[in-house]
Amino acid sequence: MLLQQSSLYGYKKMTIPSKGFIEGSFPDELKEALQSVAAELGDVVDDIGAVELTRLTGAFTNEVYQINWPTKNGDPSQKILLRVYGDGIEVFFNRDNEIRTFEYMSRHGHGPRLLCRFPNGRLEEFIHARTLSAADLRKHETAVLVAAKLREFHNLDMPGPRNVLLWNRIRDWIRVAKSICSPRDAEEFRLCVIKEEVNMLEKQLSQDHQEIGFCHNDLQYGNLMLDEETRTITIIVTTLLPMTLQTTSVR
Structure with a gap:
């Protein structure tokens, strides 16, 4: 490569x-x-x-x-x-x-x-900080730090068109899932029903006023790091499943 x-x-x-x-x-x-x-x-x-x-x-x-x-x-x-x-x-x-x-x-x-x-x-x-644990996220102090950092993240003025990518991204995943699943698995996981639910959610959530924001989409504790000395949070952007970098609608 x-x-x-x-x-x-x-x-x-x-x-x-x-x-x-x-x-x-x-x-x-x-x-x-x-x-x-x-x-x-x-x-x-x-x-x-x-x-x-x-x-x-x-x-x-x-x-x-x-x-x-x-x-x-x-x-x-x-x-x-x-x-x-x-x-x-x-x-x-x-x-x-x-x-x-x-x-x-x-x-x-x-x-x-x-x-x-x-x-x-x-x-x-190399970030000189420790990765958070599930227990850390239950602490009020840590949750406040994460929330403040996440607000900065959501307010990033990312380059490019500000289009909602969420719905078509999910539809693409459903299409891929159907292509690799057997008919039995597709029925068991109700892939056709999921597609209908996505259409319904898009219609409902697009009716009211909405803002377009930049979202992480994989904000689990393994992607959050804490500097114990400065008490600052670093958000790690990776390409872990099912993370996708996109703008999506937030209300």
């Missing part, structure tokens, strides 16, 4: 395997990308043997890795995140739109900074 090095200096194309990332091993192309990113961060990675690649747990369909290397001035090691998207998720979102959205959010201080991207993944800033 082609990897595009995203930087202030343009794009650098190279190839990188989509499979086979193993702890402690680096494809040559990933080494080159890492050295380029390190240079932009003010470091020099001369000894690849000093670089550590550790797979992180907790991701649902993505493969996520922490990459560490010693800095040239002897400070604590530099960290970045490698995120490789799961198989089959192209059905659920438009990759070009996803990349544009992530880059826009990154430039405006929402989520980690984008360091490098390629068709099925990206290198991004």
